[in-house]
Amino acid sequence: MNILKTRNLHIGYKDEAILPPINVTLNEGDLIALIGPNGAGKSTLFKTLTDHIKPVSGSVELMGKDLSEYSQKEKAKLIGLVLTSRPDEMFLKVRDVVASGRSPYTNFFGKIEKDDEHIIHESLEIVGINNLIDRYFDTLSDGEKQKVMIAKTIAQNTPIIFMDEPTAFIDYPSKIELFSLMKMLTKERKKTIIFSSHDLELLLRYTDDLWIISKNKKLIQGKKDELLNKGIVKEYFNLKENIVI
16 A cells, blocks of 8 residues: 655755655555665655655655645644654653654543553553553653654554654664564554664664665665665765675
């Protein structure tokens, strides 16, 4: 099932495109790593695909409908976003953070119903952090905080999830756990996940499908092994030698 599609999409600011036109498709259950050197436009692409900034030209279609035609509440039910930034409130408990993922579905007063409670607990269980439910968010490790933010997005129950640098600021074992979790969500829950990362060698070990961008170059979409064998990863990152995994 087609989840997201771009048509001659130009991304950038102030009517100035920073990349050639982008034509890509995301299907149900895809796990895509968006990679590229610093300044290539990864954040700009993410912001455009999630409607935080408007395209210079072209379009983004979500579930067969132009992204600009959805209301904010409708988009909140379709697009999940995990950022590297964290809630600032020192006195939020883990349950409160995860419960905020249900806001697109609650009434005007934000009342959590029985069904919402079930989804909150299920989301914590999926990520494996049931034991943290009553902990204050501010007391958690970086890896635990990242898991809480993912549980919040799972509770939001969207078909597509964007993760901006999800492996930043967490230790190596937590990074491996995160890759395993993303694979499980795409395989078992049929979520579509696209994430950006600077952990090039690590993600090449655990991810099969890549989007590669580099400044002023065309976005390349393809299988990891093919892109490595063709030297495209080496070219786009200006590496002296190809990566061996």
